[in-house]
Amino acid sequence: MYKKEKTEKLKSNIKYLIKSRGETQISLCSSSGLTRTTIYNILEGRVVNVQQSTIRKISDFFGVSYKEIETVDFEEREVIESSVSLLGNMNPxxxxxxxxxxxxxxxxxxxxxxxxxxxxxxxxxxxxxxxxxxxxxxxxxxxxxxxxxxxxxxxxxxxxxxxxxxxxxxxxxxxxxxxxxxxxxxxxxxxxxxxxxx
Structure with missing residues (x-):
């Protein structure tokens, strides 16, 4: 069950990061070196256990923590952080x-x-x-x-x-x-x- 939760979190984070950063599945694939099939399979929930090297390539591309991409809800966190301060609370x-x-x-x-x-x-x-x-x-x-x-x-x-x-x-x-x-x-x-x- 734990793996499935992590995969769901990874899937929703990839969708959110693509949308919020103005990216596309194609730009993610071409810059990270992953195939479109790999990304498609993750987003469609066809993979239960995503390889660590794949997760690292995705987190590198978005400049987010490799550990957090499977465990933290980025959308929820960024909404909270941006509403806490008028200037946001984003690290450079x-x-x-x-x-x-x-x-x-x-x-x-x-x-x-x-x-x-x-x-x-x-x-x-x-x-x-x-x-x-x-x-x-x-x-x-x-x-x-x-x-x-x-x-x-x-x-x-x-x-x-x-x-x-x-x-x-x-x-x-x-x-x-x-x-x-x-x-x-x-x-x-x-x-x-x-x-x-x-």
């Missing part, structure tokens, strides 16, 4: 800072791994799958070397600013066009905050 998210020259090699690594190997900054707000990109070259007319861009990793179909890597020039640029990875470009993700050097 740790964001790994990646230098521009090692950005492309770092993209396939999970946030949990990057946090352990890179310097950190903090982001105050609802966040998951964030990286800090430390610019070493200017982005003409927009950002200078030394600026830090907080980026939500992965593809985005919104019209917000996106950081994109041009494989031909080996440089970064910013666009609001919807674009996807191709032989010419690699979409780093949506810019959620800019911190200017100086």
């Amino acid at each position: 998210a740790a964001v790994p800072i990646i230098k521009e020259n090692s950005l492309v090699q770092s993209l396939d690594k999970r946030i949990g791994e990057l946090v352990a190997t890179h310097p950190l900054t903090y982001f105050f707000g609802t966040a998951c799958n964030l990286i800090g990109v430390l610019l070493e070259n200017e982005i003409k007319g927009v950002n200078e070397s030394g600026d830090l861009l907080i980026v939500k990793k992965g593809l985005s179909n919104s019209n917000k600013e996106k950081l994109v890597y041009d494989k031909t020039t080996k440089g970064l640029f910013i666009t609001t066009e919807s674009c996807c990875c191709s032989d010419e470009v690699l979409v780093i993700g949506e810019i959620v905050e800019e911190r200017f050097n100086g």
Whole structure:
């Protein structure tokens, strides 16, 4: 019975986190390395005993505690925390800072791994799958070397600013066009905050 309760809690937390963080099952799968079948089976209640490595990948993606995702009701807790204080009571998210020259090699690594190997900054707000990109070259007319861009990793179909890597020039640029990875470009993700050097 205990395993079934944990699986139910995991299922409801995944559903809540996907909805509240503006994610989709596809973004969860592509960023965490899990298959759509795995996520589908968990959400449909077809799995009684979810592998620990799967739980860790899901909790890493959302930036939540691996232990709590099976035992705590996140929706209930966040409602309570946000109603206790006008400013909320959210801990800042740790964001790994990646230098521009090692950005492309770092993209396939999970946030949990990057946090352990890179310097950190903090982001105050609802966040998951964030990286800090430390610019070493200017982005003409927009950002200078030394600026830090907080980026939500992965593809985005919104019209917000996106950081994109041009494989031909080996440089970064910013666009609001919807674009996807191709032989010419690699979409780093949506810019959620800019911190200017100086």
